[in-house]
Every structure is written in structure tokens, then in C-alpha cells.
Amino acid sequence: MTKGNAIAVLILGILIILFPQVTSDNYILTIGIFVGINALVAIGLTILMGYAGQISLGQAGFYGIGAYMSAILSMNFGLPVLFSIIASIIIASLTAVIIAIPSLRLKGHYLAVATLGFGEIIHIILNEWGPGGPSGFGDIPSFNILGYHLSSTVEYFYLIWLCIIFVMIFSLNLIHSMTGKALRAIHDSEIAAVTLGINITKLKIKVFVLSAAYASLAGALYAHYVTFLSPSGFSLFYSVLVLMMVVIGGMTNIWGAIAGALIITILPEVLRGFKEFDILVYGMILTLSLLFMRKGIVPLVVETYKKWTLR
């Protein structure tokens, strides 16, 4: 991790601690929780796309596996929530390995459609075999650890953002380690990476699994926070939404994931005032921001800052 990133993580940590002190509004904190859940999924996809050059339209599938598995394990098998979350991450990671081995041979649009296919198959399985079918199921145990049950919105806010801090530290270290440099090489040129003796297939699979693990963690947290699940939240639509977060935030910088998640999650809330116009305004804002902030927000800010300091 570079010095700049370490400072950024520190600032994020302070902001997280301070935020609920500044506002005690549960509504805003709830938005913060969903921003965090989306950010977790987006961080994984950013690493996959920005650092390994692979696309995935199937993140909703892993998000769904995390949510459903953790809910089922804790409800039907009585596993403590913490263990059920860990187990669900393991299950999602294993699924990711199985999917990754044939899929990552594909490239570009073909890879996109293959991951899309897997995501949708998982969605259909949840629809057909998930508890409650398309209607979904409720009464999932809320998050608890060592007998302490989280009940207030603030506690969930801290829990989820604590996860993000850990994930960010882990990811930033990963990117700056050898693996990260190898990943960069894959993104720039696979052939060059191979000639340097990097086992790209293995690396690509590792990153794919990592992104699945993050998504399933987010799903599990969602399940134990909302305590109700139905398959509709885990469809292709969500995968595309996460993709949008990554692109808007800027996929060449891992912080872009958080920025993107923030914007895409808050936007509909801000647009509530527009009532029925909101879908129009939403589409308009997306189109314009894609047209005018091509690299995404965070890289744009970083660049501007660098130019400004050089002057």
C-alpha cells in the first residue's frame, strides 16, 4: 500500500466513525448501509476489470449465492451467523472456481455473455429451488456475534463499513504486491505477461474468485440486515448496476468503486423529488456523466489534483 492510499484509508476510517455522530438520521444511515453493500460488490468487480482486464456480468449471481447460502445455513441448519457468512463465502468462491476455469478462456464480449449466462442460471435456480421461490422468504436471523445481536441501524452501518475497511486494506496491499503488478501486466498485454513467465490463467482465476468472495460477503450482510430475500434483487439488472458503478467511479482506481457505489445508490434517493420523472433524469445523468467523465470520477479527480500540484 502506498502512502497516499494509507492516508486515504485512514481518512475513510475517521469519516466512518464520525458520520453517525454528525447525523443520527436512520434513513441516511440506511442509505449508507446500502452504499456499503454495493461498494463491496463494486470493489471486487473493479479489481477484476481494472486490474485483470476481465469483465463479469454475473456478479449478481455471487451476491445471490452469498445472501441465500448464509440465510439458509443460519435459518435451517442453525449455524451461528458469523459461520454461515464465512461458509457462504467459501461456497461462492468454490462456485467461482468452477465457473472461472472454462469461462476465463473466453475474451471480451464472449466472456461477458458467458458470465451473464452463469449469473442468470443462478438467478433461475434461486427462483425455482430457493426457499419461497419467486415470493422469497423472511425471518432470517439478524447479525449476531458471541450472543450479541445487532439491532440498531448505527451498528449495522459500522459493521458493514468495517468490512469495507478490511477489504480495502487487503485489496490495496494485493494490488501493490507482486500479484498486483502481474495483474497490471495482464491488463496491458497478456502476451507480454506470459513471456515474463507469469501464470496468467491462475492469476485471472484468483482475481475472479476474489471478486466473487467480496460479492458473496455483501450478499450475506444484505441477508442478515434486511432479513428478507427474494430472487428479484439478484438478477442481471443488479450485475449491470454494479458495472455502472465501476465505470462511473473509474475502473482504473479501486477507490472508484466506493465513489461509484455512492453515486449510483444515492442518485435514486435524490431523485425521489422528481417523482415519475426520475427514470428520465436518471437515464439522462448516466448518459451525460459517461459522455463527459470518460475515465470515471476518481481517476479524473486524481489527475486534476496532480496537474494542479504540478503547476
Added chain:
Amino acid sequence: MTLLLQFLFSGLTTGSVYALVGIGFNIVYNSTSIINLAQGEFVVIGGLMMWFFLEGMQLPFTVSLSLTLLTAALIGLLMERLTIKPLLKKGDLLLMIMVTIAISILIRGILMFKFGKDPYTYPPFTEGEPINFYGAIITQQTLWVIGITAVCIVLLYLFFNKTMIGRAMKACSLDVRAARLMGINVSNIVMLSFIISAVIGAIGGIAITPISLMEYDKGAMLSVKGFCAAIMGGLGRSRGAVAGGFTLGILESLTAGYIHSGFKDAVALLIMLFILFVRPAGMFGKAEILKLRKF
């Protein structure tokens, strides 16, 4: 046997629309290498605008038809000039694909505003009793859908192989730089490809609406299915999209008929994945093309 025949016709009907959307994908893909995920919205535009002119304004059929196609062409043109053209020079494919998604949301919003959330339909092109074909029952509109798809395919074939513009478009798809050196105005070709794909999508919408109704948010599903069809057949290969579309439609119908209707989409997707893993460039795609094109 009767059952099988019935399932096949059902599959051909849905497959026709997938094929038309898939062809639209290919035409844009060939000139720009991007996937236009707003393609499905043009099917919706076709169906809803046709209703608007035919039932809403009570215009004669042919007038409505031409006005609808004109509207679709215009929207395709606007979309390309306003959003794709400024981005094309930078060449960031993923960004352009995201833009097409944003535009599809925008189009959906506008359609919802204009038409509300109700489904719409209008009478079939020809009134009359369904046809009994060796025990299988086929409505006349089904034949129209399949027939129109076939005509579109033939016309496109002639266009791309026999006309000057068509061949210019084909040249662009093979090598943009060489095409430009030959004096082809690539920018116009890209615009034309968006217009043609918009019109083809709209034709699909016009034909299918009497059977399946049309509402503002049907486009996303059609885009996904058309995308799968195009990929399955091999991106950039028009006959691939046709084969892919019909295969997908028939697979869905046969799964619903012989396995279970709850899994029809899953089985179709599984088979699509299988095809991709065996032939990573699709049924008709050439592996070399994959290497030439960046994502």
C-alpha cells in the same frame, strides 16, 4: 409428432424476434465493435409507435408502417450522432457499451412517459382462422412473423453483397483502416449501421406485437436474448445471428415442452454456454477474428 411440430412453431416465432435483434447487434458490431445494448428498445419502439399511428391516430396501415420505421431510423440516427460519434474516436469500447445501457434506460423512461405502463396491441395483419398444419395450430400472425424475418434476412444479404453501400459496410467490418484508405466515409457507415439496426429491431416489434403485446419495459429482456443469439452464432456473422436466434427460440420451446417450463431459460443458457466452451467464437465465428479484435 403433432406436439413436436407445435413446439417447433412456437420456438420459431420467439426465435424470429431473437434473430432480428441479433442481426441488429451484428450490424452495429461490424462497423464499431461495440454491442448496442439499446437494441431491444427499438423492438419496443416499433411496436408502440405502430400502435400509436395505427390505433391512436387511426392512420392507414402502410402509412403507419412507414412512419414507424422512419421514427425508429431517426432515433437510431440521433443516438449515434449524439452519443456514439463523439466517443468513437477515443475508442473505449466498454464505455460505449455502458453508454448504450444508459440510453436504453433513457428510452425506456421516455416510452413510459408517453405510453404509460400498460401493454398495447393491435389486430393481426390478416384476420382469419388459425391454420391447422398436420395437427399443429398456427396463427396467421405467426406465419407473418416468420415470413417477415425471412424477407429481412434475404434483403440484408442482397444489401451487403450486391449494393455499393452494403459492400462498403462489409469492408469496414473487415478492416476499418483499409476501408478508409479506399475512400469510404467510415463515419457515415457507422451512422448507417445504427439506422439499419434500429429499423430491423422496429420491424421485429411491429410484427410480434399482435401476438405478444408490447409494453415499455420489454426491451431489456429482448436485448439479452438477442445478445445471446448473436454470441451463440458468432459475433459479426449475420447468418450466425439467424441460426443463434432460431436455435435459442426452439431450445426454449423444446425445454418447456419436454423438460419443464420453469427451466426453459436455464437450459437454453446452459446450451449456449456449452457451445461457447466448445467453440469459443460461436457456431459460425472464426477464431482468427477473435484475435484481430480487441475487446
Added chain:
Amino acid sequence: MRKIGRLLLFLLIFTALIFFSSTNSFCKEPYNIGAIFSVTGPASFLGEPEKNTVLMLVEQINKAGGINGHPLKVIIEDSKSDETQAVLAAKKLLEKDKVLAIIGPSTTGESMALVPIMTQAQTLLISAAAGANITQPVKERYWIFKTAQYDTSAVEAIYTYMKKQGINKVGIITITTGFGDAGRKALIEMAPKFGISIVADERYGPKDTDMTTQLVKIKSAGAQAVINWSVGPGQVIVTKNWHALKMGIPLYQSHGWGSKKNLELAGKAAEGVIAPLGRLVVWEKLPDKHPQKPILKKYVTEYEARYKSEPGTFGGHAYDALMMVVEALKNVGPDKKKIRDYIETKIKKWPGTGGIFNMSPNDHCGLDMTAFEMVIVKNGDWEILK
């Protein structure tokens, strides 16, 4: 840019309207009620008439002097047919708007997602969705009520009628959404009680374009009748396919069929389709002494005059929910607990649009199969079957 300018203008007018409507002659503090409906997204066919109904009612109530002099303010939020959005909307209503009660959401899934939130906030929720899980087990649903009839009641009405017709073997075809799935479960669950066997169990997606395959399968399985459970375009496509195939067995639809729009879309294909419908759809054909008739007449005619479309059964669920809250407010004032208790104990033989409600500590819905009439389509219009 011009579009954005126009949007801003609209927004300006809109906020101005809210401003004017809230600073009118009332001097007492307004009563804040929240409403969450699926105004957009796949379930917008529910949310749209629900939203319209509430807007109309609030205007009428405030014109008539509000509730004991207090103006009624209903804050409507769009849940976009999505559970996460519904949760956010509920939090906003509870925290920001400090509402006394929430009506909606439109779908079962969204309602279920709100159960823990409302229970924790100790605030009344009157859902407009049908799922039995919303109000059962009633011990754990202390704060939750609903105004939509149970799916099982609609199924009971169908099966009772079928037995009279001597139908024993049915094929069911349902949509793969919460609505269709709830219907499917109810159909399967109730069948043995009526000695009916389900010989085919088919499904289709909400955006599917052709259901011929499923119907042919049902026919070849030897069914004596088809039951389709869906809302939206699916039910019209099934009707059209059923008609084209000349299946020779009757087609039954769910209570979601009750919209004139469906008859228009399906045209002559709809002839002979049978469905259990709430009386709202067929109010004109009810005898004059029926207790629901005056309410239905007022509601439907006013709605149609204002919105140039029909409210449908689903708009009625919002009507009933809001009117219950209004009546409670009138009698017990702005006290969350008292409002809840009033609805649980005082809503008895209460004629609403969905039926005659009988709430009790054991039943937070208060409707049964008598809420439905079996209705057949004849000459492009409804006809009540006896």
C-alpha cells in the same frame, strides 16, 4: 439542457403545489401518513392505480375539512417494485416524515421486507399485497395488516365453482413472479381439499412472448380446465393462445384478470374466460341493497372521471387501507398504538372495496372467499355467474 430546464420547471410547479396545498386554511397540524407503492418497475400495474387512488382520496378528505380539522398529508414513495427500495422508503417515512402509519407496499415481497422494520418502529403497516405470510403468523405480525384478499380465498372460489361444474383434473400455468408463485402455491395447497388433481404445472416468465407450448402440454396431460395465474401482458397472451389453439377446455384466470383493459387487449379471445373477481369490477351488476355497492359506485365513478381509466381491484386495496387509517385517526387521534388497536378491534362488518372486512386479533386481513364473485366474459363484458 432544455429537457432538464423543463424538468426543473415541472419540479418547481410541483413543489409549489405541495406548498400551496399544505398552507391552506387549516390551522391544526397535519396528520402524516406514509404510502409506499410500486409506481414504477415490473409491479407498476399495482402501484399506479394505488397511487392515483390515494392522491384522489387525500384531496377529497382535505376538501371536506380534513380529519377532525387536521389536514391529512400522505407522503407517497415509489419503491420501484424492489425490496431494497421499499426498505429505504420506509426508513425515510419513519425517520424524516415521522408518519403515524404506512400503507402499502404493493407486492408481497416488499411487504415482507418491511415486517421487521415496522415491528421495530412499532408503527402500523397496512399492506396492499395478498400473500398470507404478510399477516401470518399473526402473533409475530402485531403491527401488520393487509387489505388484499388472500390468494387462497380466490383459489377456493375457483375450486368451489369447478366442483359444481364437475371438473376434477386441472392444468395450471403461472407466471414466475411473486404474484404467480403465491397463486401457484395456493392452487397446489388447496387442490386435495376439493378432490381436484393438478395434472400439469407449467410456468412462464414475465416478458415471455408465446405460451403455446405450455398450453399444448396441459391439453395433452388430460386437463379438464386451465387455470392461469398472472397479471400484466401474460394473462392476455395466454388467453390469445388458448383461443387460437381451440383447446376445448375452459380457461380460468386469477383475480388479477379484473380489468376492462384485458378484455380490450384480448378481444374476442376473452369470450368465456372465467375468473374470481372482487366486486369492484362488477359493481354495476350488484343488487342495489348490497352493502358494498354505494362505496364502489362512488369510488369507481370518481376515479374514472378523474383519471380516464379504471381503478381495478388493486387501486381498491389502497382505498381500503387509507380509509381504515382515516377512520381510526378520526376516532382515536394521532396515537400509533391506538390506531393499531382500533383497526384490530373496531373494523367489523366494515364494507370496503375489496369485500366486507372483519378484523380480529387472529385475522389481520378480515376477508374470505365471499369477497369474490365468479365472473365470466360475455360479449366483451363481465357477467356474474350464479
